Amino acid sequence: MKIAPSLLAADFLHLQDEIEKVNASGDILHLDIMDGTLVPNISFGFSVLDKLFPVVKVPMDVHLMVVNPHQWFKKVADDGAAMCSFHLEASGRKTKEFIDMIHAYGMKAGVAIDPDVPVKKLFPYIGKADFFLVMSVFAGFGGQKFIEVSLDRVAALKAEIVARGADTLIEVDGGVSLANVRAIKDAGVDIAVAGSTVFHSENPVETVNALREA
Numbered sequence: 497m498k499i500a501p502s503l504l505a506a507d508f509l510h511l512q513d514e515i516e517k518v519n520a521s522g523d524i525l526h527l528d529i530m531d532g533t534l535v536p537n538i539s540f541g542f543s544v545l546d547k548l549f550p551v552v553k554v555p556m557d558v559h560l561m562v563v564n565p566h567q568w569f570k571k572v573a574d575d576g577a578a579m580c581s582f583h584l585e586a587s588g589r590k591t592k593e594f595i596d597m598i599h600a601y602g603m604k605a606g607v608a609i610d611p612d613v614p615v616k617k618l619f620p621y622i623g624k625a626d627f628f629l630v631m632s633v634f635a636g637f638g639g640q641k642f643i644e645v646s647l648d649r650v651a652a653l654k655a656e657i658v659a660r661g662a663d664t665l666i667e668v669d670g671g672v673s674l675a676n677v678r679a680i681k682d683a684g685v686d687i688a689v690a691g692s693t694v695f696h697s698e699n700p701v702e703t704v705n706a707l708r709e710a
């Protein structure tokens with residue numbers, strides 16, 4: 497399982513130092529963009545993202561928690577992201593179209609769902625999306641408690657992916673800790689996002705390694 501530190505929990509006064517820690521340990525850098533409309537918070541935007549490309553040495557994974565996400569796909573690609581996800585709650589009937597747009601810009605396409613969206617709503621996109629982002633907290637804030645039923649949701653989604661012989665990956669985001677990372681891996685998760693567990697720890701590099709080895 498890959499570990500994707502989430503920059504949302506980093507010290508924004510020392511962003512370059514924080515990124516160096518991810519370069520030294522993380523598999524992927526997870527970047528949360530929020531608009532205050534789809535989710536009840538605003539994080540950082542493209543003026544921050546623009547600066548990252550030259551210094552980030554791992555693939556960048558942009559998680560768009562915004563309405564009308566498609567208007568930003570090109571910008572996300574131009575900023576060097578390897579992966580880009582949008583929420584099913586924001587895409588509705590345009591989900592397949594949005595996946596195709598992300599692919600056209602040369603990125604891996606992810607479809608995200610909040611904890612109150614049934615996983616079966618992702619089934620039509622198995623084999624079409626490169627990854628599913630299953631939120632294990634309600635999108636909008638770092639530092640929330642992992643919602644335990646997310647493990648069952650991941651297992652059900654994984655079973656369907658395997659049954660269809662597809663290779664769509666599962667990413668989990670929210671409340672990932674050293675205490676639950678093993679169960680998350682066992683449920684079939686391919687990428688675990690971790691914000692506060694990594695950046696609020698004494699030694700983020702060691703914490704990422706510990707999460708990966710758990």
Ligand code: DX5
Nearest residue numbers: 502635636638639671691692
């Ligand atoms: C929440 C974000 C997460 C957040 C996770 O809406 O999508 O990526 O950074 O933070 P932790 O790991 O602290 O729950």
Ligand code: ZN
Nearest residue numbers: 526528559669
């Ligand atoms: Zn996220």
